Amino acid sequence: MQIKSLFAAALLTLAAGPAFAQAPNALNVMGVVDKLDATSISVKSDEGGAVESFKLAPQLVVLQNKAATLADIKPNDFVASAAVRKEDGKLHSTELRIFPEALRGVGEGQRPMNDARNQTMTNATVTGAAVVGGSNNIKVKFPGGESELILDPGVPVTRIDNADRALVKAGAKVRVQGVRGADGAVVNRVTLQ
Secondary structure (H helix, E strand, O other), X not given: OHHHHXXXXXXXXXXXXXXXXXXXXXXXXEEEEEEEOOOEEEEEEOOOOOEEXXXXXXXXXXXXXXXXXHHHOOOXXXXXXXXXXXXXXXXXXXXXXXXXXXXXXXXXXXXXXXXXXOOEEEEEEEEEEEEEOOEEEEEEEEOOEEXXXXXXXXXXXXXXXXXXXXXXOXXXXXXXXXXXXXXXXXXXXXXXX
């Protein structure tokens, strides 16, 4: 029963991730692990090179990004895609991530990203794919809607897999995410790059 509770807490932490990413107290740092122990991690930031230390949440989730290809995208995969609307009126992906089954439903839907490129973010289930004019056209479905995403040649595709915490060690390239609070910063997700 305790394992189910921990898994449920981890999923809630992941589901809250998109909200954290937009919150003013969000923590989102890319860098290299400087030090790690059972309760904290120090990361040398890619932006400026400063080393910052963070507490580790008890329900820490460790993921790993792995390079994938357009051929790896299958019907029923749960994916996330940033995209821009081009002159043809269609959404063209700027990147696509294939989520593990444990992340199915996280951030599901389609919404603006509020960035300089006016991108949208679509988290949805793949319902079909076809190659049209050298590009992959991916059809996706989410509660309340459907969409088509154009994946032109060269668009980065990444598969996110669950990873062993032992892979997080000094020298590893990571993205740490969590929240900054009155008691300091707490990391609830580490993604190995």
